[in-house]
Amino acid sequence: MSEPTFVFPEVGGVSLRDKVITCLKEAIFSGKLRPGEPIVERHLSQQMKIGTPAVREALVTLNEQGFVRRVANTATYVNSYTVDEVRELYQLRVEFEHLALKWAKLRVTEKDLGALERLIEGMAAAAADKEVRRFYELDLEFHRYCWQLSNNRFLVKSLENLVPPLFAFVLMASDVTVSQAIAYEHRSIVNALRRLEEPEFSSIVRQTLSSFAMTGLASVASHPPHK
Template sequence: MTRQMRGGEAAGRPVQPSDTRRASKADQVYENIKEAILSGGLEPGVAIDKIALSERLGMSRFPITTAINRLAYERLVVIEPQHGSFVAKISAEDVRELMLIRRSLEAEIAGDAALRLGAEALAELERSLRYQEAAAAARDYAGFYALDVEFHRLIIVGAQLRHAKEILEGIRTHLERIRRLLLTPPGRLPNTLAEHRSVADALRARNPAAAREAMRTHLIETTVLFETIARERPNLFSA
């Protein structure tokens, strides 16, 4: 008589503790490599050495291969048979399209937010700007990047636009690698801070047109900067 497969069993055998440990290791490797890619620690085109990773992390190559396959599915890694695995280059065309969507949507959100943000949300934006000032003065790029993400998130959340938030979070994930690069050119941190200040001033003044224009100007500046980086560092990008 054929025995039915119970919950907690793989096809034909019970799940073993080693399966869970293997999955946990694969998750750990996945998170580590993904963060290195998104942060720029692993630049586009760089080879991922599975043997070196295996030795450094003290684990077999199986969880490393599993993690790399997952990253390939997310288009962060390219697997070339007989050659190896490489950090995927950034698609310049995808960046342009996503920046267009982000610019159009966030500008309208800023205009709407000028009439929606409460006193607490405006106070949070002011606190964010103070933290940004400190990060810019210290040239803390990682800290400023996190504050930049939070500044934009505060506006969207404060405007209570749930669907817009979901759309922009998806876009942010795809733009994360390039957004970190955009903060590194000399003078960009104080310029970004000044642009954020213009947005916050318009929101505080309850001026939808000014808020819309300030946000659009800010995001146009990031687009111009992207095109400059794409010209200067073509090795990071695919067409």
């Protein structure tokens, strides 16, 4: 069989849509885009020098993930939550993540626990250096690691749609601070995965997750967001 006369060019591993998503998430987490701020497709496509379809696809995905809110025939806005909505989101997060950790316990290894402990040390170092954003990036990485251990892709997707937008909002909408004490609270989860059985396991996990929720909620409540 003869070789084809036409050679297709290499296709990049990242689509334009995904590049736009990455840029917008970076802007949200860095505070360049604030809660409630409008995002205009036409302006964004002009600045990025790309077509509006890729921007529109990115915004549809970010809407599904909870980072933005699209209003039909109006505009797209960076998501903003009321204090009550933040409370409800944290309540849901505790339930979902508790379930993920219960399933994670069935397959966690000592190697996994070591990786989680290193992330905690990274968080503690970020807190000592007052690097709030870096702290939250490592915090999210810690929890994502636990979600993946659950081995349930639908639960992981639900948590991905819930927690990162919530983290971003709390980080940008308040004067939240971080500390080494908060970082080391995560050791309770590692210890529970390593050695606790029911009912102690669920008790400690719920208590720890609820403590994280109270800290985040308190920081938002002290600076009530406006929608």
